[in-house]
Amino acid sequence: MSGLYAARLLAAAGADFILLEARDRLGGRIFSVADDGFDLGPAWFWPDMQPVMARLIEELGLASFAQYSEGDVLIERAAREPVQRFAGFGQMASSFRVAGGTGALVTALAKTVPQDRIRLGITVTAAELRDGGVLLTARNAGGETISISASHVLFAAPPRLLDRTVAFTTAMTPALRTRWRQTPTWMAPHAKFLAAYEKPFWRDSGLSGTAQSMVGPMVEIHDASAMAGGAALFGFLGVPAAMRQKIGEDALKAHCLAQLVRLFGAKAANPAAMFLKDWSTDALTATTDDWEAGEHPVPVSKPWFDPAWADRAVMAGSEAALEHPGYLEGALLAAGRAVRSVISG
Secondary structure (H helix, E strand, O other), rough: OHHHHHHHHHHOOEEEEEEOEOOOOOOOOOOOOOOOEOOOOOEEEEOOOHHHHHHHHHOOOOOOEOOOOOOEEEEEEEOOOEEEEOOOOOOOOOOOOEEOOHHHHHHHHHHHOOOHEEEEOOOOEEEEEEEEEEEEEOOOOOOOOOEEEEEOOOEEOHHHHHHHHHOOOOOOOHHHHHHHOOOOOOOOOOOOEEEEOOOHHHHHEEEEEEEEEEOEEEEEEOOOOOOOOEEEEEEEEOOHHHHHHOOHHHHHHHHHHHHHHHHHHHHHHHHOOOEEHHHHOOOOOOOOOHHOOOOOOOOOOOOOOOHHOOOOOEEOHHHOOOOOOOOOHHHHHHHHHHHHHHHHO
């Protein structure tokens, strides 16, 4: 979303630009599935604390709604102990979601960018300083090598991924590249499981859909029902990335479904659809350094590039934000800061 938002701001400023996306779709770690827009990537924002995100949703004419949190919470402490039920306390009341999923925001944002400026399936592999600018080497969807010249480059990819995938011919200092590798990529170690149902049956039993578990495989579960009425439960898996890959997707789905039945009863056994997104296996999100769950990215005001690159390259992804790094708000703030630095410079 940071790249798309930067493109929106550059278009509004009358700048000449192109947006390069390695995937065959826009959105990056934002990934919504099914007609209801169930989110397998980031889903929440907090309008009271994240005004840029709230304002953008309003500007694009989208609706948002509060995360459902009415009802009791379930706690699973041990495999041989009964599930415990506690009175709810509106624990998610301040968080909101976008109607139609966060992917609806990506779709609406893309419509504000000139379509001939968006290039999908372009994977940047190298960057070289040239007089007056930067020469990018990239590979298109057909495997052909192409070159792109620009006065400035805004990198919206996470620093850790950038370190692994782009060769800088005027090399960064080892200390700076180490910093890139040590910056956690939000979502990269995680996997989300979602089960869709015809109706939110847990609400009929006075449950919020929220559960915490020390048994697993999911450690945290929430109601993921859509604003339009599609019902769903989703959870974050607590199984390490390397172990998830050994277990396999089908077995993981079966274990997650069994856990939902254990927590919410027999009605959970027959979902209309199941989805599992393991971000650690997404080569355009994660590296092997992301297989161990790390800390959340923290704000860092130090330069992201060495002096030779400072006037030509800007880090514009969420991890580079000075506020809310790793969040949707951070993506917007980092993109805005990057565009301002290019326009004013």
